[in-house]
Amino acid sequence: MASNVSELTTYMAYLNGEWKKSSSGETIAIQSPYLRETIGYVQAVTQDEVDEAITAAHAAQKDWAELTLSERGAYLDQWADELVKNNEEIAKAVMQEVGKGFKDAQKEVVRTADLIRYTVQEALHMHGESLKGDGFPGGDQKKIGIVERAPLGVVLAIAPFNYPVNLAASKIAPALMTGNAVIFKPATQGSISGIKMIEALDKTGLPKGLLSLTTGRGSVIGDYLVEHKGISMISFTGGSATGRHLSKQTAMIPLVLELGGKDPALVCDDADMDVAVKSIINGAFSYSGQRCTAIKRVLVNEKVADELVSRLKAEIEKLTVGSPETDSTIVPLIDDKSADFVQGLIDDALAKKATLVIGNERKKNLIYPTLLDNVSEDMDIAWIEPFGPVLPVIRVKSDEEAIEIANKSEFGLQASIFSQDIDRALAVARQVEAGTVQINGRTERGPDHFPFLGVKSSGMGVQGIHHSLLSMSRERVTVLNLK
Ligand code: NAP
Numbered sequence: 001m002a003s004n005v006s007e008l009t010t011y012m013a014y015l016n017g018e019w020k021k022s023s024s025g026e027t028i029a030i031q032s033p034y035l036r037e038t039i040g041y042v043q044a045v046t047q048d049e050v051d052e053a054i055t056a057a058h059a060a061q062k063d064w065a066e067l068t069l070s071e072r073g074a075y076l077d078q079w080a081d082e083l084v085k086n087n088e089e090i091a092k093a094v095m096q097e098v099g100k101g102f103k104d105a106q107k108e109v110v111r112t113a114d115l116i117r118y119t120v121q122e123a124l125h126m127h128g129e130s131l132k133g134d135g136f137p138g139g140d141q142k143k144i145g146i147v148e149r150a151p152l153g154v155v156l157a158i159a160p161f162n163y164p165v166n167l168a169a170s171k172i173a174p175a176l177m178t179g180n181a182v183i184f185k186p187a188t189q190g191s192i193s194g195i196k197m198i199e200a201l202d203k204t205g206l207p208k209g210l211l212s213l214t215t216g217r218g219s220v221i222g223d224y225l226v227e228h229k230g231i232s233m234i235s236f237t238g239g240s241a242t243g244r245h246l247s248k249q250t251a252m253i254p255l256v257l258e259l260g261g262k263d264p265a266l267v268c269d270d271a272d273m274d275v276a277v278k279s280i281i282n283g284a285f286s287y288s289g290q291r292c293t294a295i296k297r298v299l300v301n302e303k304v305a306d307e308l309v310s311r312l313k314a315e316i317e318k319l320t321v322g323s324p325e326t327d328s329t330i331v332p333l334i335d336d337k338s339a340d341f342v343q344g345l346i347d348d349a350l351a352k353k354a355t356l357v358i359g360n361e362r363k364k365n366l367i368y369p370t371l372l373d374n375v376s377e378d379m380d381i382a383w384i385e386p387f388g389p390v391l392p393v394i395r396v397k398s399d400e401e402a403i404e405i406a407n408k409s410e411f412g413l414q415a416s417i418f419s420q421d422i423d424r425a426l427a428v429a430r431q432v433e434a435g436t437v438q439i440n441g442r443t444e445r446g447p448d449h450f451p452f453l454g455v456k457s458s459g460m461g462v463q464g465i466h467h468s469l470l471s472m473s474r475e476r477v478t479v480l481n482l483k
Contacts, residue, residue: 011195013043013215016056017208022046028217030192033099033365034323034332042191042215047224049214050183054230056209057154057181064210065151065179073120075204076173080113082200083165090165090196097192098161098334100287101327112169112197115448115465122449122465123177142482149469150476151179152254153232156225158218158246160238161334162290164190165197170448171235172201172211174468180232182211185225187238189334191215218242223249233472237292240385240411240457247460256461256471259454260385261413262296263443266402266428267308269301271418275440276308279416280391281315283442285369288330289389293414293443296385297375298393299402305395309373312391313357316369330389332366339365342388346370349381349392359390383409399428407433412455414443435459 010027012019020043027041064072083090091105100108126149133143157171164186175182186194198213214221226234226249233254236246240259247255265280283295300308322328333339339362346360349372359370367388375382375392382392382405396402406415415434419425422439429437435453438444445452451464461471 008038008040010041011043011192011215013045013049014195014198014202014211014213015045015049015053016212017206017210019202022049028188028191028215030097030189031335032096033334034325035096036364039096040192042188042195045214045216045221047221050221050225050228051230053183053209053212053214054154054228057183057212058230060207060209061151061153061179061181064176064181064207069124069177072177072179073124075206076116076120076176078204079201080116082203083109083113083116083197086196086200090193090200093196094164094193095324098164098190099324099331101324101329101331103327104287105324108163108166111446111448112166115166116169116173118449119173119177119465119469123174123469126466126469144480144482146478146480148476148478149178149473151473153180154183154230155180155472156183156185156228156231156234158185158222158225158234158236158238159187159190159194161187161190162287162292164193167237168194168197170463170465170468171237174465175235175472176211178469178473180472181209183225183231184211184213185218185222186213186215188215188217226250235463235468235472243459244457254461254471256463256468257459258292258452258463259413259457259459260411261292261294261454261458262383262385262409262411263293263414263416263434264402264406264409264432265295265298265416265418265443266399266406266432267298267300267304268399268417268419268421268424268428269303270420270424271304272420272440273304273307273311276418277311277315279418279440279442280312281319283416283444284391285316285319285329285389288333288367289391290334290387291445293445295391295416295443297382298391299396299405300393301399301402302395302397305373305393309357309371309393312371312393316358316371319369321366321368330366330369332364333388334365336365338387339367342367342386342390345381345384345386346372346390349375349379352376352379354379354381354392377405377408385411399424403428403431407431410457413458414438416441416443
């Protein structure tokens with residue numbers, strides 16, 4: 001399935017309802033992480049084009065907000081249908097562009113269609129409230145407050161590379177459903193997938209200018225977009241360093257940040273080992289660990305550590321390593337720089353006397369699944385998010401020590417706790433600083449209607465369908481003062 005250079009497509013940007021070349025005359029070559037060759041070109045959109053897109057978005061938003069919820073929902077439902085209809089083509093783009101297994105890429109497209117449909121239904125079923133003035137001391141019965149939700153204006157949606165379709169739609173769908181216009185900035189490595197999903201949206205006849213797709217390097221147009229006066233709200237998913245940068249650049253506009261993680265699996269001495277092993281392997285290694293909610297460290301009670309480590313090793317030996325085209329679990333990382341970074345973390349741990357249980361093999365950007373035991377707190381791998389298939393094991397003496405190390409991290413996205421004693425698991429869960437704690441299961445985003453959030457450096461604000469609809473709209477309070 002290697003791409004043929006003569007067939008390479010130069011993709012257009014989607015600006016003000018039209019697919020066009022950027023006036024910059026510049027394109028960005030998209031390299032496939034596993035084919036290791038260019039698979040297409042995307043436009044490097046200019047700042048002037050960003051200005052035009054935002055002006056058009058404001059104009060289109062006014063009429064869009066006047067449509068009924070059902071009318072807006074009809075466009076989105078049709079978008080979901082188009083995504084499913086074009087599943088193969090979109091999944092192929094995801095596979096080639098970000099190196100995700102084909103079956104997983106197909107599942108991402110179906111999950112996205114489900115998310116869009118659920119978003120429509122959730123928005124249709126949300127309701128406002130009315131308040132009476134005499135609910136407050138000295139208040140008047142004739143004062144009635146009506147609380148509705150109103151759109152914010154133009155939402156800037158910035159998505160990362162690893163779920164280029166799902167994490168884009170989880171911003172675009174609630175933004176449109178709540179009556180906003182959208183400027184969508186996909187990850188550069190993820191732009192072709194983003195273009196394919198917007199082609200599907202374009203087929204619904206969406207009003208011109210309501211959504212524009214601005215491809216270009218975050219480092220070049222990112223700050224310009226983020227600081228733009230025409231942007232009313234930003235929904236960002238990506239790394240913590242980029243998120244922190246964004247929060248410094250923006251002022252007085254709502255910002256939702258879903259950032260990196262260092263999700264721990266806390267394995268108690270009474271854990272069901274079958275469940276723990278299966279969840280940790282799946283949680284840590286699927287898509288080569290390039291998931292925000294991947295399990296990125298294991299904090300295991302020393303009484304069961306030997307058993308856990310040997311069982312993890314046995315399962316790692318069975319993992320398939322190779323190409324996303326054959327649905328291997330371990331696939332080449334997104335680029336060479338990322339593989340160098342992961343290798344650096346492994347090298348640091350080994351230099352500081354971590355025990356290599358399995359792995360530490362590499363072919364270019366393909367890193368074999370690596371398990372490190374006896375990891376200590378002076379090693380970078382204990383704290384830094386690798387975004388690759390390397391799992392450090394830290395042995396602890398008690399639940400208290402596990403909680404202490406879990407909470408010393410700058411991150412707080414999710415955590416998993418494995419114990420057969422539900423009271424114990426719940427007691428530990430309540431002390432772990434994370435947006436979500438999974439008991440006897442792997443860390444994961446979804447189901448998509450659950451609230452999803454990170455604390456500390458893992459984020460700000462809440463996603464999940466209901467909460468995204470809330471964060472992309474505001475209360476509009478009208479007070480009736482009756483005679
Ligand atoms: P990233 O490098 O932070 O990029 C994320 C997005 O930000 C991309 O679209 C990028 O564009 C853009 N960007 C970069 N600099 C910018 C700037 N100055 N202004 C505006 N936008 C800018 O992250 P990534 O490598 O794509 O994704 C991996 C990270 O995302 C990991 O840390 C992972 O944990 C995190 N993540 C978190 C969640 C979650 O929900 N918590 C989910 C998935 C991933 P370019 O591609 O053009 O640079």
